[in-house]
Amino acid sequence: MFSIGQLSKQTGVKVPTIRYYEQVGLLVSAGRTEGNQRRYDKDGLERLGFIRHARDLGFSIEAISALIDLQQHPDRSCQEATEIAQDQLADVREKLRRLTALETELVRISEGCDGDGSSNDCYVLTSLADHRHCRTEH
């Protein structure tokens, strides 16, 4: 049996975050000692590991809830799980696309200015003031 602090150390999830996950229903309520402190077993450890990993991959709490539901109903097809993962992938790719455009723009903006001179003709500021200078969509 682990205390919440030990669970935290083993998973790398902060103590208040673990309590938060319980509060929003991601983790089932932990058993308690007589003095009302949470105690976890190996099962709890694994569930939190799953959540941690999914969060690291950018899945939302809502998506993780759905995935945990699926885990607990092994009779259901895993098509749903695959869909959730693919939605997440599409999301990540969209973010990559946007960030790549931003990178291009920021490089252009940063390089135009050597940091000398006064800010009334600063390239960074004039570039931000006028979208028409941009080379990519964003």
Add this chain to the structure above:
Amino acid sequence: MFSIGQLSKQTGVKVPTIRYYEQVGLLVSAGRTEGNQRRYDKDGLERLGFIRHARDLGFSIEAISALIDLQQHPDRSCQEATEIAQDQLADVREKLRRLTALETELVRISEGCDGDGSSNDCYVLTSLADHRHCRTEH
């Protein structure tokens, strides 16, 4: 002179967002009609355009505040503006790095599973349960 709605249309910034920007001090308080409605001039339009563009590029409200300060003190060196832009670029690049790793992982996870079969051996779920399956750091 524009109403807040006209300003919104011209810049693509929603009306409540404009009021929010004023509230947090990004936009100086607009002049008002006798009936207490906001009226903007060309200056306000340009300032909001600047904010809009900088937000699109992912700059935080705080960073934009600093940039606007610099605009209003043209005597100060633009080195600070360049630093802010380069910080933002570093930030974007870090996000790109992480998202690229996530993409790799998600492709691997999604492709391992064809959506058939039941979820007790679903590759998506087992992959999420065990970080050791991963090929990249995240």
Add this chain to the structure above:
DNA sequence: CTTGAAGCTCTAGTGACTAGAGGTTGTAGA
């Protein structure tokens, strides 16, 4: 002069935590 779209302020909600106050419990050492 009427109507209704557009404006106003204020409060509260979003997601995923994080921080802090103020109190209680568990446990290691004396």
Add this chain to the structure above:
DNA sequence: TCTACAACCTCTAGTCACTAGAGCTTCAAG
């Protein structure tokens, strides 16, 4: 067995950048 104190508890509020809604007032066209 006692004591000290780290770790635990609950609850509220704050973060960021908005967004939504209630309930009211003003503007402008017909």
